[in-house]
Amino acid sequence: MHITICVSQQKPEPWQQGFQTAFPDATVSVWQPGAPAADYAVVWAPPQQFFDEQPALKAAFNTGAGVDALLKLRIAPGTRIVRLDDAGMSVQMAEFACHAVIRHFRELDGYEADVREGRWSYRKPRARADYPVGVMGLGVLGERVARALTVFDFPVHGWSRSPKAIDGVTCHSGEAQLDAFLSSCRVLINLLPLTPETENILNRRTLGLLKPGGYLVNLARGAHVVDEDLLALLDSGHLAGATLDVFRTEPLPAAHGFWNHLKITVTPHTSARTLREESIDQIARKIAALGRGESVVGEVDRQRGY
Template sequence: MSFLYKADPVRGAEWTRLFAAKAPDIPFHIWPETGSADDVRYLAAWVPPQDIAQRFPNLELFFSTGAGIDQFDLAALPPELPVVRMAEPGVVAGMVEYATMAVLALHRDLPTYIWQQRQANWAAHRVHPASKRRVSVLGLGVLGCAVLNQLRTLGFPLAGWSRTRREIEGVACYAGQAELPAMLTSTDILVCLLPLTQETRGILDSTLFQHLPRGASLVHVGRGAHLDHQALVDALEAGWLSGAVVDVTDPEPLPAGHPFWAHPKILLTPHIASMTQPETAVELVLDNIRRHEAGEPLIGLVDRTRGY
């Protein structure tokens, strides 16, 4: 019974050390070294190997090394193979930090002041209290709820939207496509934390932006394929949106000359909002292995019918 890691080798070295300390009875391998393929029971990867079923016939659990799974072709994985997202505390804490930073940056007009600094333009703009800035989150999973919980402490009026009905204290919750426009019309800063599915692909488009009040802004920390790049540029150029913080794009990295690189109303970061932390990731993986062996529910188990 062995564990195979196929992702960033630098972090893999940390996983090796942690497995040796916490689970010395489980042989640990870093791709492309696999040990005996027949012995591999557990695999953690950002992108899985090809022909996974034939290559590792006794595989029992497949872990994503990230919080999302849209980089996988689920149809290429054995249908009976459990797929587990990395719902570990380090990912959650990192996203809460980044989303809070981004909301505050837009709330306090940071893109404008960065641009003014480059122009040597000393000009103050009115400061609005958080209680007057309505923040809404698309996606009410673990990350979305954690972000809302932190933003609540800052005094923002909060709303959230998900495919199915949720109830969250202090948050006006909306559900389903029919209720999305109502939330958008009451939103000043929109945070996208949706999973990527066929239903959410391209959701951040001109139609959605038109439902937002003039002067609203966007924090995009979901997946790159949620966002229509041209629609965002058009909305910013028209003054309909006032600013955006974008951490995920499609493609990644952006090509040279892409308008996001130098746009005065966009703060762009290279998909760093949240990263898996080896210490807490290994703890979660080992807990799930224990749960699997005991026949208990897995933390972060993917529902293939939903795609997340």
């Protein structure tokens, strides 16, 4: 068995060492142009040349949950594409999402601004019933976020393409229920996969359906949001603010209007990072399962885009 590693923007050697330990009898190499054919690949942001030179791969394992960039490449029909289904990311995402929601709900950003100005201030406590939270996308990450929010007694709604049932969460599904879902929320957390159907889904019309004083937390992909529409809704006062961790162009360009907007909190795509040891363990188990002819969780449906 030959495993090849192609992880742009990451050091490949620790990945190589980890898989060599997991499969001591296998050949594990870092891909270089012209390299021999491999059976399995572990990739992040590979170039098109990689797949052009590796048409016989049995499977390519993406070291992240989102595969939208990978699906833009030409990949042989016989190559399975498998994403990480957790590997330590869901708890990080839940931490980040709950922090963003609570920071807004408790007006901690306002207190922080007052303290910087040397002011000792008071704000009337808000009622949780007035701040229903919606989670768009109820996969592994979205479900973990939705469940975490119920612990803090927020009314929690969820929306997904197909029906889901989660204890403590009012679940909506399909295009027919999208508007009702959005209208029921004051805080919206986006964890959708990016597909042609979901690109630009957060726009003037859809975000305008949120309850007045709405708040957006985008943790999925920047292309879900129409930037100009979000800024217009913030400036009009319909939206009270946003926490944005992902952007159409990353790093976020220095001249972009998000940087200095008083109602926007920007973070550098850090809501959930890939944990290497957990990822290697998960991928190794999946490679072993495929070798035994078994199915694995996280295989991507190319038609759906996730």
